[in-house]
Structure formats: C-alpha cells, structure tokens
Amino acid sequence: MTEHTIYIHGIVLNEETRCTLADLCLLCGVNAEVIHEMIDEGIVTPEGFSSREWSFSAIAVKRVQTAIRLQRDLRVNLPGCALALDLLEELEALRPLCRRR
Amino acid sequence: MHFFLFFLISYSYFLQRYTNGPHADRHTMEYKDYYTILGVSREATQDQIKQAYRKVARKFHPDVSKESDAETKFKDIGEAYEVLRDPEKRAAYDKFGSNWREGQHFEPPPHWDAGFEFRGAGYTGGQSGGFSDFFESLFGQSQAGRQRSHVFRMQGEDQHAKIVIPLRDAYSGARQTITLTRPTVDNDGRVSTSPHTLHVVIPKGIVEGQRIRLEGQGLPGYGGSPAGDLYLEIVFQEDPLFHAEKRDIHLTLPVTPWEAALGATVAVPTLDGAVQVKIPPGSQSGKKLRLKGKGLCTANQRGDQIVTLQIVIPEANTDAQRNLYRAMAEQMPFNPRTGMEH
Numbered sequence: 001m002t003e004h005t006i007y008i009h010g011i012v013l014n015e016e017t018r019c020t021l022a023d024l025c026l027l028c029g030v031n032a033e034v035i036h037e038m039i040d041e042g043i044v045t046p047e048g049f050s051s052r053e054w055s056f057s058a059i060a061v062k063r064v065q066t067a068i069r070l071q072r073d074l075r076v077n078l079p080g081c082a083l084a085l086d087l088l089e090e091l092e093a094l095r096p097l098c099r100r101r
Numbered sequence: 102m103h104f105f106l107f108f109l110i111s112y113s114y115f116l117q118r119y120t121n122g123p124h125a126d127r128h129t130m131e132y133k134d135y136y137t138i139l140g141v142s143r144e145a146t147q148d149q150i151k152q153a154y155r156k157v158a159r160k161f162h163p164d165v166s167k168e169s170d171a172e173t174k175f176k177d178i179g180e181a182y183e184v185l186r187d188p189e190k191r192a193a194y195d196k197f198g199s200n201w202r203e204g205q206h207f208e209p210p211p212h213w214d215a216g217f218e219f220r221g222a223g224y225t226g227g228q229s230g231g232f233s234d235f236f237e238s239l240f241g242q243s244q245a246g247r248q249r250s251h252v253f254r255m256q257g258e259d260q261h262a263k264i265v266i267p268l269r270d271a272y273s274g275a276r277q278t279i280t281l282t283r284p285t286v287d288n289d290g291r292v293s294t295s296p297h298t299l300h301v302v303i304p305k306g307i308v309e310g311q312r313i314r315l316e317g318q319g320l321p322g323y324g325g326s327p328a329g330d331l332y333l334e335i336v337f338q339e340d341p342l343f344h345a346e347k348r349d350i351h352l353t354l355p356v357t358p359w360e361a362a363l364g365a366t367v368a369v370p371t372l373d374g375a376v377q378v379k380i381p382p383g384s385q386s387g388k389k390l391r392l393k394g395k396g397l398c399t400a401n402q403r404g405d406q407i408v409t410l411q412i413v414i415p416e417a418n419t420d421a422q423r424n425l426y427r428a429m430a431e432q433m434p435f436n437p438r439t440g441m442e443h
Contacts, residue, residue, distance in 0.1 A: 007276050007300045010313035010333065016401060027314075027330070062312060066164045073162055073175075074155075088165065092310060095167070100344065 013058035135181035272372035274305030306399035348404025
C-alpha cells in the first residue's frame with residue numbers, strides 16, 4: 001500500500017502578508033478596541049484611511065500577541081509594551097552580530 | 102528531509118497543566134524550593150518576595166529571555182510566587198521545613214494541611230494554571246482548571262514552537278516532519294500526552310525569526326469548537342560557512358595575495374552550489390562582492406550573497422620563500438601605516 005504524506009502549507013507572517021483589522025482581532029483573540037489603543041500607542045500601524053480599509057503587515061500579529069502577554073504576565077502598561085517591543089526588536093537585530101564577534 | 106531540533110514553547114500553559122496534571126504519578130513528585138526559585142531567603146518579608154518575583158519574572162519572561170528554558174523557569178517563578186505571596190499558603194509550605202532540596206523526591210505527610218482552609222477549595226489567585234504536580238498536590242487545582250470541566254464549548258489554544266532549519270532549506274524551500282507533544286483526553290476524562298506528527302512545507306526564502314501560521318493545527322477545541330493555530334518560528338541552524346542577515350547570505354572567502362593583487366576567477370560556494378567569481382585586480386582584504394539573487398529570495402523579494410575577501414598570506418618556511426617576500430619589499434616599497442604617525 002502506498003502512503004501519501006500530505007504536507008501542510010502555512011502562511012508566512014512577514015511584511016508581504018497583509019491582514020485586516022478583523023483578521024488581527026481574530027488571530028490575537030482581542031476586540032477592535034484593544035487594537036485601536038495599540039494603534040494610538042504606536043505598537044502597530046495600519047495602512048489605509050478608515051478602519052474598514054485598514055491593512056496591517058502580518059508582523060503586527062506578533063507585536064499584538066507579545067503586547068498582550070507582557071500586559072498579562074508582567075503588568076506592563078501599553079506605553080511600556082510599545083517601548084519593550086521596540087527594544088526587543090533592536091535586541092533581536094543585535095544578538096546575531098554579537099554572536100559572530 | 103531533515104529534522105534537526107524541535108522544541109516547544111507554549112505560552113498557553115495549557116499543555117503543562119495536563120502534562121503535570123493531577124493524574125501524573127505521585128511517586129515521581131519532586132520537592133520545589135520556592136525560596137530558591139525566587140532567589141530570596143526564607144526570612145524574606147512579603148515586600149521582598151514581591152520585588153524578587155517582579156525582577157525574575159521580567160528576566161525569564163519567554164518573550165524577553167533568550168534562555169532556552171525560560172518557559173519552564175517562568176512557570177516555576179509564577180508558581181513560587183503564588184505560594185509565597187499568600188501568607189497562609191506560605192506558612193503551610195514552611196511547615197515542611199528547610200531541609201528539603203529542590204528536585205528531591207517528595208510526598209506530603211498525611212494531614213499536613215490541618216488548620217489551613219485552602220485545601221480542596223482550589224486556590225483563588227494567580228493568572229495562570231499549569232502549576233506543578235507538587236503545587237497541585239498541596240494546594241489543589243486552579244479555579245480555571247476546575248471550571249474547565251463545566252465549559253462545553255471552547256476554542257483550542259494556539260501553540261507556539263520554534264523550528265531549527267538549515268540555511269539550505271530556507272534557500273530552496275523544504276518539507277519537514279515535526280512532532281509536537283499534545284494532551285489528549287479520553288472518555289473518562291483522563292489526560293495523557295501523545296506525540297502529534299505534522300508534515301509542513303518550509304517556503305522558499307523564509308527568513309530567520311519569521312513565523313509560519315498553520316491554521317487549525319494548535320490544540321484541539323472542545324465541544325465542536327475549532328482548534329487553535331500553530332505558530333512555527335524559524336531559527337537557522339549554525340552553518341560553518343554561511344550566515345544570514347535578513348535576506349542576505351554572508352560568506353568570508355580566503356584568497357591568496359596574488360589572487361587579490363592580480364585578479365583571478367575562483368570557485369565560491371553558495372547555497373545553490375559553487376559558482377565562478379571574478380576577483381578584480383587590486384582587491385584589498387575586506388572587499389565585498391555581491392552575488393545577486395544568491396540570498397534568500399521569494400517571488401517578490403531578493404536576497405544576495407555578500408562575499409567578503411580575506412587575504413591569507415602563505416608562510417615563508419624556506420630561504421627561497423623568504424627571498425620572495427624580500428624581493429617584494431624591495432620592488433614595491435609601501436607603508437600601509439601612512440597617516441598613523443603621531
């Protein structure tokens with residue numbers, strides 16, 4: 001008997017992949033109000049004029065999910081989350097450089 | 102197809118709840134030294150415990166820490182604080198005395214909790230479940246855990262995992278088979294874990310740190326609700342020749358002084374096999390050559406290979422060889438330190 005292996009294709013969450021406000025809410029398990037607050041804080045930035053037209057880079061999914069965990073686990077407020085996310089991104093960029101030195 | 106290293110990170114705590122859940126074998130239970138976990142003395146005040154908790158929680162938060170066991174440590178820290186923050190639980194825990202060591206085989210003496218009221222009621226504090234067998238045998242299950250049996254419909258939780266792939270797989274795309282540990286519940290409500298194997302496509306041109314979302318491949322839902330999603334974060338395996346910086350692949354290429362001085366065509370390894378590269382005459386060490394499209398490319402984005410030349414001088418071991426260097430010194434006198442005089 002021949003066995004056929006089915007390989008699953010996922011979606012790569014990179015700058016090219018776009019998602020709507022509804023997608024972002026669904027993926028992160030939050031309501032639109034939470035995303036609005038994060039936009040005000042500069043945690044994620046949509047493209048488009050009205051919230052219906054908003055489109056986010058899929059990178060936003062990770063930022064929102066991380067912000068939610070930082071709020072829940074470490075009681076970091078939203079401005080603190082914005083700062084932590086920017087610093088974490090910088091760290092991520094610098095760590096490989098340090099490793100090679 | 103390669104399967105190199107796979108480790109699971111579950112921010113949901115759900116997995117740990119069932120892995121270490123109430124059905125686990127009591128005989129394997131290990132003592133947990135909550136004071137050591139938080140790094141405080143047994144005499145610490147409640148304020149000191151709170152401060153120590155906040156400090157270590159920040160340090161080992163899985164989103165912040167790069168330590169490979171941050172997830173486990175963060176869970177232990179939360180559990181330790183859950184006990185030590187509450188004077189009553191702390192007093193009960195302290196009854197075991199200070200002779201116990203972390204990891205030591207442990208079984209609570211009968212009626213150890215006489216005089217305390219938390220037993221059986223389940224603890225009320227804490228934001229997460231998934232505490233250890235040790236904790237649950239002493240203080241009962243979390244409210245969330247107890248309520249779970251009354252929830253008829255619940256979407257499955259998302260799972261987060263890292264997958265380590267060789268650069269070559271990122272360059273050309275690959276297929277991988279990965280295995281996750283999943284909790285399963287039988288008809289009697291007993292929980293065990295079982296391996297869950299997935300065959301996934303690694304898309305061509307994926308970059309380190311990017312995540313692949315596999316819809317519906319997270320933990321199963323309850324009562325007909327959909328499963329959660331699985332997020333796979335890409336980590337590149339260390340490569341002896343290449344390293345990636347975003348889409349670009351870097352390689353240091355050793356060349357001889359005459360190749361660098363006179364120019365040459367040499368074979369250069371790429372992730373796509375060796376290619377012939379022309380080294381221009383008069384190249385200095387550190388010169389960078391760009392091989393277009395030999396980095397991590399997708400349909401819309403291009404990465405290049407950056408080749409950095411490194412001139413390696415041959416050792417002069419014989420008189421004839423030393424004379425060659427001397428002849429060079431005579432024929433082409435030059436001072437590379439011009440401008441450094443003080």
